[in-house]
Amino acid sequence: MTGTAQRGEQLLGVAVISTTPVAGGDVCTSTRMRLSDGRSAVIKTRPKAPEGFFQAEARGLAWLREAGGTSVPQILAVAEDCLIVEWIEPARPTVEAAEAFGRALAATHAAGAESFGGPSDGFIGLAPLPNRPLPTWPEFYASRRVMPYVRVAVQRGVLSPADAHDVERAVKRLPSLAGDAEPPARIHGDLWSGNVVWGQEDTAWLIDPAAHGGHRETDLAMLALFGIPHLQRVLDAYHEAAPLADGWEERVALHQLHPLLVHAVLFGGGYGLRAAKAARSLL
CATH class of the missing domain: 3.90.1200.10 (Aminoglycoside phosphotransferase (APH), C-terminal lobe)
Structure with a gap:
């Protein structure tokens, strides 16, 4: 099991069945995690991220989500070294x-x-x-x-x-x-x-x-x-x-x-x- 999967399990308290790299993202590495409870999540990591980097992103996501307008992924966990949010299944932009x-x-x-x-x-x-x-x-x-x-x-x-x-x-x-x-x-x-x-x-x-x-x-x-x-x-x-x-x-x-x-x-x-x-x- 990769270190990313282990970190995900630590924070979520759920077994990670598999991981898949997510394309894109110059700033962070994003990985899809399939969880044993049937959900999928994305964990974002970056070596030596600036202090408070992921916490700031989580605050912004939560604030935008509270608005009740545009859809925003649910935050599942945040720590100094990573952020985990729900997986959004992509589709064609219509x-x-x-x-x-x-x-x-x-x-x-x-x-x-x-x-x-x-x-x-x-x-x-x-x-x-x-x-x-x-x-x-x-x-x-x-x-x-x-x-x-x-x-x-x-x-x-x-x-x-x-x-x-x-x-x-x-x-x-x-x-x-x-x-x-x-x-x-x-x-x-x-x-x-x-x-x-x-x-x-x-x-x-x-x-x-x-x-x-x-x-x-x-x-x-x-x-x-x-x-x-x-x-x-x-x-x-x-x-x-x-x-x-x-x-x-x-x-x-x-x-x-x-x-x-x-x-x-x-x-x-x-x-x-x-x-x-x-x-x-x-x-």
Whole structure:
């Protein structure tokens, strides 16, 4: 029996019959465990994970699940070295599932948050995610989501000083770019297509969140950034359930600044240039 299976048995108190690697996931290793009680579960592990890494993910999953909107896997166990959640049997992403996902995501966002930010810091991928609350979304987005990653990107040589200056210029315009003020939404925070699992019965499930109180347009902008099946159906269904403020299409680049900068910090490549291009489109 593998060490992963043994760890699963320790935490769940149920025998593991077999294990199967789960494809995908650059940050963690995911393994499906078939349990002796007939259930299946996924255990996520990572050697030398940052302190509190899996606990932060578990808090985010539980918070999103409490909203009663988009489906979120049940947490079965969490420890310093791993997280175990229920297995979601995958299925083909249908138009019906996309529409249901759009409506459910609107309900999750509408559940709201106490503030822009959260009660504790977290992670996005392996990057630290500062969540200390600030009174308004422009303040929060500038101070907690954009500028920390600009500084690190410049230090790592994946964002030039000139490009960083353009991002800073866009940030200074945030109060006028942000549109009408909205209350904090309960957002996933890292909503690219890999963190949406299309399951049975036309149901989409959220995994791997960087959940916090933020702007609802942020989740939608990230879906658009990396693409998702039937994206337009998702957006249309969302807009029908919870109409977006005028001009939201023009703000997509603004909300994409953060994920582009995070990717620049984590993966380098051309993400720094893409972040600068997005910033310049806002000037």
